[in-house]
Structures are given as C-alpha cells and as structure tokens.
Amino acid sequence: xxxxxxxxxxxxxxxxxxxxxxxxxxxxxxxxxxxxxxxxxxxxxxxxxxxxxxxxxxxxxxxxxxxxxxxxxxxxxxxxxxxxxxxxxxxxxxxxxxxxxxxxxxxxxxxxxxxxxxxxxxxxxxxxxxxxxxxxxxxxxxxxxxxxxxxxxxxxxxxxxxxxxxxxxxxxxxxxxxxxxxxxxxxxxxxxxxxxxxxxxxxxxxxxxxxxxxxxxxxxxxxxxxxxxxxxxxxxxxxxxxxxxxxxxxxxxxxxxxxxxxxxxxxxxxxxxxxxxxxxxxxxxxxxxxxxxxxxxxxxxxxxxxxxxxxxxxxxxxxxxxxxxxxx
Numbered sequence: 001x002x003x004x005x006x007x008x009x010x011x012x013x014x015x016x017x018x019x020x021x022x023x024x025x026x027x028x029x030x031x032x033x034x035x036x037x038x039x040x041x042x043x044x045x046x047x048x049x050x051x052x053x054x055x056x057x058x059x060x061x062x063x064x065x066x067x068x069x070x071x072x073x074x075x076x077x078x079x080x081x082x083x084x085x086x087x088x089x090x091x092x093x094x095x096x097x098x099x100x101x102x103x104x105x106x107x108x109x110x111x112x113x114x115x116x117x118x119x120x121x122x123x124x125x126x127x128x129x130x131x132x133x134x135x136x137x138x139x140x141x142x143x144x145x146x147x148x149x150x151x152x153x154x155x156x157x158x159x160x161x162x163x164x165x166x167x168x169x170x171x172x173x174x175x176x177x178x179x180x181x182x183x184x185x186x187x188x189x190x191x192x193x194x195x196x197x198x199x200x201x202x203x204x205x206x207x208x209x210x211x212x213x214x215x216x217x218x219x220x221x222x223x224x225x226x227x228x229x230x231x232x233x234x235x236x237x238x239x240x241x242x243x244x245x246x247x248x249x250x251x252x253x254x255x256x257x258x259x260x261x262x263x264x265x266x267x268x269x270x271x272x273x274x275x276x277x278x279x280x281x282x283x284x285x286x287x288x289x290x291x292x293x294x295x296x297x298x299x300x301x302x303x304x305x306x307x308x309x310x311x312x313x314x315x316x317x318x319x320x321x322x323x324x325x326x327x328x
Contacts, residue, residue, distance in 0.1 A: 025058030031069070034073075036049060036070065082251075102202055119210055122209060125225055203218065235250055
C-alpha cells in the first residue's frame with residue numbers, strides 16, 4: 001500500500017471518515033517510509049497513518065523525532081495519555097492547519113450578544129424540552145442546577161447508592177468518599193475525550209462561553225453537555241458494583257460507555273451546531289497546490305453597519321437578556 005503525504009495543509013479531515021484512534025503502550029514508535037512501525041513484545045506492527053485521526057501514547061511508550069514529524073505531516077493528532085487512554089496529559093499538532101473554526105470561536109466569545117446566544121444554546125442542548133424565550137441567564141442556570149440534582153437523585157435511586165452532595169477536596173483526594181472520587185475520575189475521562197476532539201477540530205480549549213478564564217474553559221463547556229447522560233450514571237453504577245479500586249474501574253467503564261454512545265462522532269457536530277457552522281462553511285478556498293505555506297487573504301476591518309444590524313437582531317431575539325434576575 002502506497003502511503004502519500006497530505007498536500008493541502010488547509011484541509012480539515014473529518015473524524016467520521018478516519019480510523020478514529022489507535023492506543024499503544026509499552027512500545028517504541030519509529031518512522032517507516034511515511035508510516036510508523038510499532039515495536040513491542042509481540043514484534044513489529046506496520047501502521048499506515050494517512051487515515052488515522054489520533055495516536056494515543058500510553059505508559060511505557062517512547063517515540064522518535066522522525067515518527068512525530070511523519071504523524072504531524074499526515075494530520076494525525078498525537079496524544080500522551082494515561083493507562084488505556086483514559087487520562088489526557090498533552091497533545092501534539094492537531095489535524096487542521098486552517099484557522100476558520102478558531103476564528104469563528106473567537107468572534108463569538110468576544111461579542112457579548114453573540115456569546116450569550118451560544119451560552120443559551122449550550123443550556124438548551126442539555127434539556128429535553130425547549131427553553132422559553134426571554135429567560136435570564138440566572139434563571140437558566142438555576143434550571144440547569146435543578147436538572148443536575150435530579151440526575152444525581154435518579155442515579156442514586158436506580159443503582160441503590162446513597163447520595164449526599166458533590167463534595168471533594170482538591171488538595172486531599174483520599175478525603176472524598178468513593179462516589180465523589182468516581183464522579184471526579186469519570187469527569188476527567190470525559191474532559192480528556194472532549195479536549196482531544198476540540199484540538200482535532202481546530203478549536204481552542206481556552207476560549208469558553210459558559211466557563212471562562214482557564215486554559216480548558218471550552219473543554220469544560222463541551223464536557224458539560226454530556227455529563228448527566230454519561231458520567232453520572234457510570235460513576236453511580238461503578239460504586240454500586242463495589243468501592244475497591246474505584247478510580248481505575250470507573251475509567252474502564254467510561255471507555256465502554258463512550259464507545260457505546262459514539263461520543264467521538266458527536267462532539268464536533270455538536271460544537272459546529274452551537275457555533276452555527278454549516279458543513280460547507282469551513283471548506284477550503286482554492287489555493288496554490290505548489291505552495292502549502294501560501295498565506296491566506298488579507299484581513300480588513302468589518303463593516304460596522306452590517307455588524308450593528310446583526311447585533312440588533314440578536315438583541316431583539318434575546319429580548320435583552322439580563323443577569324440581574326429581575327424576571328426570576
């Protein structure tokens with residue numbers, strides 16, 4: 001099989017069209033003719049990488065400089081993870097060299113009216129019913145808090161595990177009860193998967209909408225979309241089965257739950273929908289095929305009149321949503 005290098009660095013490969021990911025541990029990875037060879041106790045495995053979305057390097061793994069370069073050249077994201085890929089420590093180059101998604105994310109996060117539209121959309125996605133128009137952010141957050149408490153109560157009843165409150169000490173992990181440790185471990189797994197997808201899609205993990213001020217703010221935003229349906233029941237079920245090695249067991253259970261829910265396939269389409277990005281919006285413009293590093297078009301200031309019209313439409317749609325809680 002002939003392995004060819006991706007020529008158009010502006011092209012964003014689709015996660016659903018790739019081979020998802022490959023996880024390895026206790027092995028050495030070397031470059032081999034625009035592919036990689038994996039050396040482990042069973043011998044050498046040759047892996048084509050042009051259709052591989054992500055390579056996850058677990059404990060006991062080493063990789064050569066040439067292998068990293070080949071993976072980056074072919075648009076394969078490299079993740080350094082914990083055992084079985086359930087913790088996310090760092091990542092290499094993402095799959096895209098185009099900044100459209102990042103620019104759109106920055107545009108929406110920096111405009112208060114547009115940001116509010118995304119925030120409301122994120123909360124709306126978590127509810128089974130349609131939110132009434134004109135609700136303040138304070139009211140919506142109160143509804144979300146009630147929904148989360150309901151998810152805990154339902155899981156407690158379903159699995160027969162006593163639930164008191166979400167309570168843990170970040171400075172002393174062992175002080176938390178098994179259920180709180182299970183929830184924290186499960187959420188860490190979910191954050192890792194969301195982080196990998198966000199980087200792979202060309203978005204910034206730091207530019208959040210609901211959360212703000214942290215390098216992983218957008219990761220927390222996206223992960224919150226799935227917690228009630230995924231990590232909460234997984235954590236309760238794991239503790240119901242026993243409290244021994246709860247952290248390791250909940251990570252394994254999360255891996256299976258994410259696979260069954262086809263989580264990796266859902267994350268980027270969900271983000272695109274929240275940021276109002278159509279499937280064709282990020283298609284590459286015609287570029288010089290002989291110059292992979294050719295710069296894009298020149299930047300110019302936006303049309304202030306068009307921007308004001310757009311903002312006025314958002315104001316009307318939101319009915320001037322306020323945080324002061326007057327309509328609560």
